[in-house]
Amino acid sequence: MSRAKEVDPAAEAALFILQDQVHEPMHDRFLWATMMRRDEEAAAMPEWEELREIASKIKEHTLTHLDHYLEEFEANATKRGAHVHWALDAAEHNNIVYSLLHDRGVKELIKSKSMLQEECAMTPFLEKRGIRVVESDLGERIQQLDGQPPSHIVFPAIHKTRQDVAQLFARTIGTDPGNDDPHFLTEAMRNNARPRFLAAGAGMTGGNFAIAETGTFMVCTNEGNADIGASVPPLHIASIGIEKLIPRVEDMGVFLRLLARSAEGAPLTQYSSHFTGPRKGGELHIVLVDNGRSRRLGMPDFWHSLKCIRCGACMNTCPVYRRSGGLAYGATYSGPIGVILDPTFDEFKYSELPFHSTLCGSCSDVCPVKIDVSDQILKWRRVMAKKGYLPLAKRLSFAVAGHVFGHPAEYHAMENVAGPAIDYAPHFLLYDRTWNPWGRDRELPQLAKETFRQWYLENRSEHANVQH
Amino acid sequence: MAIPDEATNGKAFSPDMKIGLFIPCYIDMIYPEVGIATLELLERFGLNVGYPLNQTCCGQPMSNSGDEANAAATERLFVENFRGYDCIVGPAGSCVKQVRCHFDTLPQTDDVRHVRQRTYELVEFLHDVLKVDSFPWAEFPHSVAIHNSCSSIRGLAIAKPSEIMGASFDKTEALLSKVKRLVLVPVDRPDDCFGFGGTFCVTDEAVSARMGLDKVHDHLRHGAEYVVSPDMSCLMHQQGVARRAGLDLKYIHVAQVLNAGPF
Ligand code: SF4
Secondary structure, three states: OOOOOOOOHHHHHHHHHHOOOOHHHHHHHHHHHHHHHHHHHHHOOOOHHHHHHHHHHHHHHHHHOHHHHHHHHHHHHHHOOOEEEEEOOHHHHHHHHHHHHHHOOOOEEEEOOOHHHHHOOHHHHHHHOOOEEEEOOHHHHHHHHOOOOOOOOOOOOOOOOHHHHHHHHHHHHOOOOOOOOHHHHHHHHHHHHHHHHHHOOEEEEOOOEEEOOOOEEEEEEOOOHHHHHHHOOOEEEEEEEHHHEEOOHHHHHHHHHHHHHHHHOOOOOOEEEEEOOOOOOOEEEEEEEOOOHHHHHOOOOOHHHHHOOOOOHHHHHOHHHHHHOHHHHOOOOOHHHHHHHHHHOOOOOOOOHHHOOOOOOHHHHHOOOOOOHHHHHHHHHHHHHHOOOOOHHHHHHHHHHHHHHHOHHHHHHHHHOHHHHHHHHHHHHHOOOOOOOHHHHOOOOOOOOOOHHHHHHHHOHHHHOOOO | OOOOOOOOOOOOOOOOOEEEEOOOHHHHHOOHHHHHHHHHHHHHOOOEEEOOOOOOOOOHHHHOOOOHHHHHHHHHHHHHHHOOOOEEEEOEHHHHHHHHHHOOOOOOOHHHHHHHHHEEEHHHHHHHHOOOOOOOOOEOOOEEEEOOOHHHHHHOOOEOOOOOOOOOOEHHHHHHOOOEOOEEOOOOOOOOOOOOOOOHHHHOHHHHHHHHHHHHHHHHHOOOOEEEEOEHHHHHHHHHHHHHOOOOOEEEEHHHHHOOOOO
């Protein structure tokens, strides 16, 4: 294995935790509070579990008839005057967007949050070609000014404190570094960004849902920023992953009730905008993007990840994500959903991600579309192990442990010899005595003077010769 | 006070049935008192309990890391050891979950299926199978915080996960509430994982230790003297964190409380 593993979430998470006593506790507390609100909102709906089941079924149905619904969507969107483009991968997506902008002489673009556009690395692609891209979502704009990707799919800058933002704005848009009042900072950004919004030649959005029946797509935001991008400039381009399809308008009733409650513990996002065809005098282009999705659809263990509605609840509930910060995952998608999506883009690069989990299972229980997130994490571990991507330390100790546990005589020899037992026994629990992180933040457990087995042989002697 | 030495309940269970005692490797070597408490507790109900001497481990450390090849031999041995028993009972949620939910890479012979279906975690065995309604011998005059492991909650349904909506239940709590003078204290994040995760606690040291420390503080804030769990592996991690931080909390297995020792 010559290629270095580029992504080491455990090491990055350690840096996030150890940087100070502020960031990680704040991050954990905010997301935990979000979860508490989510639990309250969900508990207020007696039909919550039923809704999850229905949502899951609708998504499963749509994904198993995806070709049909995609064509229906294209036909209906076209009928309403939208132009529908098909992009096989990120490069095609970016080229389609670029030529649309280039052909119309657009030099400034405002965009709302879109994980798909992140996935395609669209912004650097366009900027290299002389197009200025401005994020209109506050969190995304903060991340853009800081040269960082979003650390959370719903709260892009959630790993930053108010003070971090005050410093960043002082550096980039000239505010007072001492003023970290959120209202002041928001207002400062509004004043800074408004003129750009008004000057932009095109607006881009993503799409939370695409409705086959009507050719409509929906964008959910809290800031109304997608609506500015869609209604001020003459050109609106929406990037939509092919898995975003749902069959009918009435299905929205299921998903809208789940989405904001799961995402932020609110009954609804502030804006749930429907776009059906271009507005008068404007142009609407929809780019439907595959970028590995149809391949994922063919993976028996992993295709259910395509049901994801990107609510971020699995991230908020994840005890590991809350302590790590999203940037630690080194990928477009972080948290539990990232752990199961990222390896579909590059198995080797992201081979450590499935191990950055305790497999506690909370993600599967919280997911509004019932994705078996936790089971998929374990299945990805199996994939990594089969491909030889396990970290070396793990491979060696498991070979030893696997051998000892498979051979009772050796296991009992190990536990019966008092001296060497001290050396060997914790080995399978703690793996390596020279590289032993257990000892840094924890006291080692002490081996008992007498094992249970020895006690049993002495105290239940009538059984002692059964299988000795 | 006279403490009866025989159970008054659980008698419906046939004494002819053979119960296999499954003592996971780390309990065998680090916490033998948990094994002793489990065996004595089951014997109090007049059960015929056997302990297969060739047992080693459930295969979880390897399997959880995706290492099926190294897990397989261990899993086969487990089935071999326990296939002759009517029920298999182990005081360890995550190990029982391993047997029940993850022995799926072995060929599913009758023996494998039998062992998977009939392996119980101690709390569910007492609560669901024996349906125990009292522990007359047990008394524990302390404030106790319960820690149900994630495997027990989400894998074995010992308690309702907080994310799932519906009527709440907690089988560990139901059993402990039958113990005299025991005071249960609530905590802020009852089912937030505290970072053991098997190999995770070694490979992801910083996150694991932080999760553990947060939990210790949650317990201390609510005045718990003891943390009681059906899963000693979680406690092993948490105990290590608390000791290193010099914090005063005691960690014991639910079997020790229900059996009145040994501690
Ligand atoms: S996997 Fe489920 S919980 Fe996580 S972001 Fe997707 S829909 Fe939300």
